Amino acid sequence: MADYRKPIPQPTPETQPFWDGTKAGELRLQRCDACSNVIFPPRPFCPRCASRSVSWFKATGKGKLWSYVINHRPAPGFEQEAPYAIAVVKLDEGPHMMTNIVDCPQTPEALQLDMAMEVVFQPVSETISLPKFRPAGA
Amino acid sequence: MKQKSVAIVGAAETTQMGIIPDMSVIELHADAALNAMADCGLKPSDIDGVATAGESPVAVAHHLGITPTYVDGTSVGGCSFMLHVRHAAAAINEGLATTVLITHGESGRSRVGAGRFGPAAASLQGQFEAPYGASGPPSMFTIPVLRYMKELGLTHEQLAMVAVVQREWAGMNPRASFRDPITVEDVLNSRMIAYPFRLLECCLVTDGGGALILTSASRAKDFPTKPVYILGTGESTETPMVSQMEDFTSSKAFRVSGKKAFDEAGISHADVDHLMIYDAFAHLPIYALEDLGFCKRGEAAGFIWEGNTRPGGKLPLNTNGGGLSYMHSGMYGMYALQESVRQLRGTAPAQVPGAKISISHGVGGMFAASGTIIMTNEK
Known part of the structure; x- marks a missing residue:
């Protein structure tokens, strides 16, 4: 991990529980206590009904491949x-999440939209693990 | 806003266009502004409103020797200038200023005096997008498109045709960066950038600028230029993160901005003689033709394929060659507006005969924001 040169997220107070979750091997999302809206990216209120009462919960970590590009001009570190x-994976709970796909060839043939995906966690620093996705059952 | 109450009386691009290694960002703003003032016979002391994006309006005003009573620093990406036009029209009507200068300058290619790209690591983009290797617009703006292809049947050939048609227009424009004709095969054989996008489906990266001057319609008749009246305007935003777009096959910001502009203008789609759609990438004209209501869902690619937007077609689109072939400094919206003004003045290199109503529709960020300006040359 010491030579990891890619961008590393810097949590804020509002997103820290999400990153604590990935570190612990859980994908945590928020749900509005008032209207049940599932919220991502994290924030301390509901953008649908403005309630400030939202609770973290452990998501299934399952979803489907919603869309992607195969990038030939690497970002620094890649x-x-x-x-x-x-x-982008569409989580079973509703939200979209940007990610990388692992345990799968990075080709249009292998990456079929709507294929079932499941989360895995990749440690990139002492404190941060990134949620990535692989074909379900891979 | 009140229809035709405000007009564009000054409009110009930078003297040079393309690769300008000897001018910094602020000088590109100034060059365009001086050209626009010369266009309509004004001096800096005649300007009392300043709007710009990317650069600070304070810097632009001071650099040009302007003391404004109205300032707009709205910066929502490449469509910011559409929003500036909209806000300026409201400001002029409200008496906040009489004469508003809107400038753009960007050293997109040479990076002279330019800032750095990239989100902060603690921003939402920095936490939830950048760690996955997104390397700027070519690898992000394009992410929704496979979803569109799957749901609405867009083909690789149809996507390529967008670039082919725009090159036809560019071939008629001496200032266009790329003018040689290309075929669908050429596009599909060009270098892969971010599958499914190839090089010729991505915009240029060049240097340049442009400026507009707006005043009330009642004053507009005193200027030497043919007034271009603001007929309808719209703006909206959706999300700073492309991954959070509500619908990957349609832009909410496009739909809201477009409808607002059409409602204000009180026109139908059949009334539109000329259309500019910000084309940072080849899918944008397809999304916008549908989101603005020119085509039904899933039909825009076929509409382009059949030749409706090419020279001689019924809806001339991106007649300067667009961001794909004319120029793209980073915030292209200003160039779309400039081409609309040229068409309505009757001075465009690829002039649409008798054009009376033109629309410039812009995108900001990656489906983050939108602005739509409907203009006419008829009082």
Whole structure:
């Protein structure tokens, strides 16, 4: 991890529980206590009904491949992996989440939209683990 | 806003366009502004409103020797200038200023005096998008498109055709960066940038600028230029993170901004003679043709494929060659507006005969924001 050169998230007070979750091997989302809206990215209120009463819960970590590109011009730190997919997974709970796809060839043939995905956690620093996704059952 | 109450009386781009290694960002703003003032016979002391994005309006005003009573620093990406036009029209009507200068300058390619890209690590983009290797617009703006292709049947060939048609227009424009004709095959054989997008489906990266001057319609008749009246305007935003777009096949910001502009203008789609759609990438004209209501869902690619937007077609689109072939400094919206003004003045290199109503529709960020300006040359 010491030579990890890619961008590393810097949590804020509002997002810290999310990153504590990924560190602990859980994908945590928020749900509005008033209207049940599932909220991501994290914030201390509901953007649908403005309630300030929202609670963290452990998500299933399951979803489907919603869309992606296969990037041939690597961002700094990603040179070894290009071309690599930058994907969006639609979580079973509703929200979209940007991610990378692991345990799968980074090709249009292998990456079929709507395929079932499940979360895995990749430690990138002492405190941060990134949620990534692989084909379910891979 | 009140229809035709405000007009664009001054409009100009930078003297040079393309690769301008000897001018910094602020000088590109100034060059465009001086050209626009010369266009309509004004001096800095005649300007009492300043709007810009990217650069600070304070810096632009001071650099040009302007003391404004109205300042707009709205900066929501490449469509900011559409929003500036909208806000300026309201400000002029409300008496906040009489004569508003809107400037754009960007050293997109040469990066002279330019800032850095990239979100802060503690921003939402920095936490939830950047760690996955998104390397700027080519790898982010394009992410929704596979979803569109799957749900609405867009083909790779149809996406490529957007670039082919715009190159036809660019071939008629001496200032366009790329003018040689291309085929669908050329596009599909060009270098892969971010699948499914190839090089020729991505905008240029160049240097340049532009400026507009607006005043009340009642004063507009005293200027040497043919007035271009503001007929309808719209703006909206959706999300700073492309991954959080509500619907990957349609832009909410486009829909809201477009409807607002059409409602204000009181026109129908059949009334539109000329259309500019901010084309940072080849999918944007497809999304916007549908989100603005020119085509039904899933039909825009076929509409372009059939030749409706090419020279001689019924809806001339991106007649300067667009961001794909004319120029793209980073915040392209200003160039779309400039082309609309040229078309309505009757001075465009690829002039649409008798054009009376033109629309410039812009995007900001990556489906983050939108602005729509409907203009006419008829009082």
